[in-house]
Every structure is written in C-alpha cells, then in structure tokens.
Amino acid sequence: MRVAGLISGTSVDGIDVAVVDIDDKIQVVATKTVPYPTDVRDAILSVSDAANIARLNFLLGELFAEALQHTGVPLETVELIGSHGQTIFHEGQPVEFLGRKIASTMQIGEAAVIAARTGIETIADFRPSDMAAGGNGAPLVPFLDYQLFKHPERARVALNIGGIANITVIPANSRAEDVIAFDTGPGNMVMDALAPPYDGDGEGARAGRVHEVLLTKLLDDPYYHRPPPKSCGREQYGAEFIRTTGIDLATATELTVRTIASSIARYPETADVIVSGGGAHNRYMMERLRAALRPRITTSAEFGIDVDAKEAILFAVLAYQTYHRRPGNIPSATGARKPAILGKVSHI
Amino acid sequence: MRVAGLISGTSVDGIDVAVVDIDDKIQVVATKTVPYPTDVRDAILSVSDAANIARLNFLLGELFAEALQHTGVPLETVELIGSHGQTIFHEGQPVEFLGRKIASTMQIGEAAVIAARTGIETIADFRPSDMAAGGNGAPLVPFLDYQLFKHPERARVALNIGGIANITVIPANSRAEDVIAFDTGPGNMVMDALAPPYDGDGEGARAGRVHEVLLTKLLDDPYYHRPPPKSCGREQYGAEFIRTTGIDLATATELTVRTIASSIARYPETADVIVSGGGAHNRYMMERLRAALRPRITTSAEFGIDVDAKEAILFAVLAYQTYHRRPGNIPSATGARKPAILGKVSHI
Numbered sequence: 001m002r003v004a005g006l007i008s009g010t011s012v013d014g015i016d017v018a019v020v021d022i023d024d025k026i027q028v029v030a031t032k033t034v035p036y037p038t039d040v041r042d043a044i045l046s047v048s049d050a051a052n053i054a055r056l057n058f059l060l061g062e063l064f065a066e067a068l069q070h071t072g073v074p075l076e077t078v079e080l081i082g083s084h085g086q087t088i089f090h091e092g093q094p095v096e097f098l099g100r101k102i103a104s105t106m107q108i109g110e111a112a113v114i115a116a117r118t119g120i121e122t123i124a125d126f127r128p129s130d131m132a133a134g135g136n137g138a139p140l141v142p143f144l145d146y147q148l149f150k151h152p153e154r155a156r157v158a159l160n161i162g163g164i165a166n167i168t169v170i171p172a173n174s175r176a177e178d179v180i181a182f183d184t185g186p187g188n189m190v191m192d193a194l195a196p197p198y199d200g201d202g203e204g205a206r207a208g209r210v211h212e213v214l215l216t217k218l219l220d221d222p223y224y225h226r227p228p229p230k231s232c233g234r235e236q237y238g239a240e241f242i243r244t245t246g247i248d249l250a251t252a253t254e255l256t257v258r259t260i261a262s263s264i265a266r267y268p269e270t271a272d273v274i275v276s277g278g279g280a281h282n283r284y285m286m287e288r289l290r291a292a293l294r295p296r297i298t299t300s301a302e303f304g305i306d307v308d309a310k311e312a313i314l315f316a317v318l319a320y321q322t323y324h325r326r327p328g329n330i331p332s333a334t335g336a337r338k339p340a341i342l343g344k345v346s347h348i
Numbered sequence: 349m350r351v352a353g354l355i356s357g358t359s360v361d362g363i364d365v366a367v368v369d370i371d372d373k374i375q376v377v378a379t380k381t382v383p384y385p386t387d388v389r390d391a392i393l394s395v396s397d398a399a400n401i402a403r404l405n406f407l408l409g410e411l412f413a414e415a416l417q418h419t420g421v422p423l424e425t426v427e428l429i430g431s432h433g434q435t436i437f438h439e440g441q442p443v444e445f446l447g448r449k450i451a452s453t454m455q456i457g458e459a460a461v462i463a464a465r466t467g468i469e470t471i472a473d474f475r476p477s478d479m480a481a482g483g484n485g486a487p488l489v490p491f492l493d494y495q496l497f498k499h500p501e502r503a504r505v506a507l508n509i510g511g512i513a514n515i516t517v518i519p520a521n522s523r524a525e526d527v528i529a530f531d532t533g534p535g536n537m538v539m540d541a542l543a544p545p546y547d548g549d550g551e552g553a554r555a556g557r558v559h560e561v562l563l564t565k566l567l568d569d570p571y572y573h574r575p576p577p578k579s580c581g582r583e584q585y586g587a588e589f590i591r592t593t594g595i596d597l598a599t600a601t602e603l604t605v606r607t608i609a610s611s612i613a614r615y616p617e618t619a620d621v622i623v624s625g626g627g628a629h630n631r632y633m634m635e636r637l638r639a640a641l642r643p644r645i646t647t648s649a650e651f652g653i654d655v656d657a658k659e660a661i662l663f664a665v666l667a668y669q670t671y672h673r674r675p676g677n678i679p680s681a682t683g684a685r686k687p688a689i690l691g692k693v694s695h696i
Contacts, residue, residue, distance in 0.1 A: 316352055
C-alpha cells in the first residue's frame, strides 16, 4: 500500500512530506519539505486562545458522551454515534485570507473522547466535507427532510422554525437533487429577544397589536423577494434590528408568519407543510400560519419526529450514511459542486 | 442499526440527543435535551480568535494537499494519507478546567480539504485518541522506531535530536509493550537560538570552549536523574534558560551530548544507537556522541530512513495502522491505559 505522511513540527518551519510503500517492510518512495509562506507562519505563531478552545473541545466531548447516557438507552445497543458538536465559528462563503479565498467552519466536542467514553464508533465534523466541495456547509437538514417526507404524489414543504426559519421544498415524486432549501427570514429569535425567556405559546403576541406600517416597511426588505438559494445570518435579526425598528412582539410574530407564507407561496403545488423546531410550540403563530397558508399544516410529530429533536435525528442519519460510504449533503441546498461523504470517523 | 445523534445548536443552550433505529425507515427510540452548565455556556460564548483558527485550519488543508503534490509522486498511485497537521496547542497532562481535569491538544490542517483536493482517503488528528485513553498524546514515534529497528538479538536505542532530544529504547527480541521512550533533555533548540539560523554542522561549537563549571551545575538538574517516563517542554530551554544561565554554543552542545549519553547509559545492553532528526547533520556533535557512548552509532539513513523525514513517515505508518483498524500508540510510551486506534478517517 502506498501511503503519504504529512506533518509540520512545533518549529512551524513548513510541511514535511514522505511517501512510503508499506507491506512487510517500509520503503521510502519520496520525501520533501515545503516551507510555509512567511505570512502563514506568522499567523500560526500569533494564534491566541487556542488553549481555551482545545480544553473546551475535550470538555464538550465528555459532556456529549454523558448526554447520550442521560437518555437511559443502554449503550451496548447503540452501534454508531453521529455528533455535530458545538459550532463556535461558521463562514460558509469564502473570504480573503492570507491571499486566498477561504470558507471555514469550526465545531468542537472531541469525537475521540465520545468514542472512548461510550465504546461506540463516532462520526463527527460533518460540515467541512461539504465546504471542501465548494458548499456552504449548510443547510444539511434537507437530506433528512427528503428521507422523511418525500411522497410519490404530494409536494411537501418542511418548515423549521428555530431562531431563523427555513424551508425544504420537496416536489412530488422528486429525486434528492430536485430539493430546494433556503432561509425564509426570522424564526423565533426576534420574539425570544422581546419576551425572554421566550413567548413559548404566543399568548403575549396574541394580546398585542400588529403595527401595520412597520410591518409593510419590513416586508420591503429585498431579501424576502430574492429567489433562492439564500440564507440569512443571526446577526441580521439581533439587538441592532430590534433597536432600529422598534418592533414589538405581535409585529415580530406576524413578520415571521408573513415571510414564511410568502416563501411557501412560491410553490403553489405544495400539499403539506410539516412544521418542526421551537416555533411549533407557539400556538398563536401556528394559528396565524394556518390562516395565512393554503396547504394542510401539520408538524413532524405526525411522522414520529419530535419537533425539537429533528437536528439530533439528522446527525444520526448522516452518520448512518457515512458509515455506509454514502453522501449526506444535497448540493442543490448547500451549493456544493457534488455530493460528498460527510464527517470523520473515529474507530473503536 | 441503532444510531445516536448529538448536537448543540447556535443558541448554545445544551445538548440535544436522539437515538434512532434506521432501516428502510427511521424510528425514534429516545430523545433528550441536556442543558449546559452555566459556566460551560459562558466559556463557549466568550471564546475568541475562533475565526482566525478556523480560517487557518482550512488554509493549511490546502497547503498540506499542495505539499504532497510537490513530491512529484503521481497522486493516483497514493492510496492513503496520514496527516498530523500543525500543533497549535498541546497539554498532555490534565489541568483543572471548569471543575474537571482536562488534557487537550489541537492540530489544524483540515483533513476534509486534503481528501477533497487529492481524492485520497485521509486520516488525521492522531493524538486525541491516545489522550482519550489517558495518555499524553505523545510520543508517538516509538511505534515507528519499534517497527523499523527491533532486532532478535541486538538491543537498540533510536535517538531523535530535534529541538528536544528523545530516545526510544528497544530491548533485544522485545514486544511493543516493552519499549521505553522519554525526552533526554535539550536537542538543538539551545544551539539554534545561540547560532541562528543554526549551527548546522557544529563548527561554531567546535571552535568554542566548554564552560565546565556551568555544565556541571546544569547537569545537576534533577530532571536528568529522574527515571522515565518523563518529558520536557520547549519552554524549559527557551530564551529564559539562555538568559539566566549565560550558556554559550560549545557548552550547549556538550549539555545535549552529556544528557543523551547519560540517558542511554541507563541501558548498558544497548548495541546500536540510531540517530535521526536535524542533530544528525551536526558533525561535531556526532563526533562527541561517538566519543561519549560505548554502543555503535549510526543514523536512520542506514535503514533507508532519511534523518529528516522520520516523523512524516510515522504518520504514513500510523494511517496504515488505522486503516487496518489496528492501534498505533504504545501505552508504555504515552502513558495511555490501553492501545488505541488513532485518528479520524475522512472518506472519499
């Protein structure tokens, strides 16, 4: 077997490469040292906070392993773990960095620790493989939506209302590559910020009054009128948004409802809208969605999927795909050039 | 197949767990949300410099993939890559962190990028699995030393003179678990700092004069008299060491030679000392080692191993082990409780 080895040592001089043929003995085919560009070396040597991130990575590995044990499911019955980890940075679109265009992401929660503590093969770090194929590393949930909700005759939309709301559009009798997915706009995050901890059942919004002039102005945002693919960041609907618009709870709820409804209206053949995420608990918002949308509205619970657990289920399913050496991204959703096997496998 | 999925979302509330049974369909067995302790949540939200580290991680992935191509070996002949990456933090011994004892390490150089650019399955992140098994995550090189140099009748010592010098003691006719490995003390790093870029062939040291009083005092350091396992950090022989001792080039060379010689003298049955690392190029130091040591002295080049390429070769060999689901650490060297399959596999 011909195997290449790569390392840069603690002196941070450059990359040592060796190519060897391995059978009973080790035969060196080629060696090479490639110095780092000076600006790269300087950037590596000036990294800060690596200690804190490294320690958190190992600590979260312990906590993730313990969280699995809190389910009460006997570990010896679990054959595989898929762990997304905790995102501490995500930049799906490339930026200029030391003379190159670099997109990047970072999730922590050390998979080697999860595997060692549970004794179960663990797959983690799902987003980088999609990004290495030119994708945004997100959204990944359309893969699960497609598996769960595809139907030979009914066109469906999976709607997840988390901090941001997003939809996966699954045409009737479609292939995975026909799926469209994008962020519709705010989900719960403006409401959560206005009514902490959060206006769970929406009664606060029901008691309020929609500020129609403000709402009309907000709906003018070109984002809502642009065709997909598109995604919006959490920063778009943060404290700055609340301060500059002076938005109230009832108007925030209506903004979420109207931007979801107009996004789904782009797909008039839709027969079912299947809701998940924290927003599915908001009775008032669900009523408003039913009033604003023509298709049948239900929740993922009808399909046996707890509305709060869809993302955790997703990473179990993506791990299953990787275990079988099958792709887990949907290029039409992430923008990747091609399907990719996602994640990294820690064997036991 | 029963698979668990784990995620903590961008709201950093806690860990969502789902356990599902997957065959033709997806059956949810259990779900649970485990909130983060407040101090952990605060620590995650206060991480800094993650953007810089994430971007460097992806950039180094590109550079590592390109470095392999610089060897001129046709990529289509390479079946597997083992990449150590660039260490930006290593703390092999646990420290108190948010109420737990945590050992940690961090290597960057995104393996998903290396795999995507080369089209070759890539294994990376070798140290965490040893640490998850209670080891220091280092040294890993004894595994290669044992494979290369074990002998039915001759006891051998592999001596690597990098910034720090370390030895792997391989008794005649030994098993892997009989191997002993430890840092002997400074290698080239004091010399390098005194004669930048470095006193490659040792002529500067040869022309100088050893300060015997200082040398005797330095050799009194209890570290050199302590039995293994033991390891010393780069910080021990840095600018502070040079400033407080006033050490010169000839004395620094002799300190390296004498601490190596006394370490090897602990193993009087040693028949061969096999040198690798940058120090093997230092003619004067090699002469001094020959004078100070009884065993035959040679370099790894006699075994077909370029003295500068041993670590890169190591990670090719460790990847080969992992590919075959075999352990790659030597617990007696790293302090791990047991052998572990090292690294994480990025499939293509």
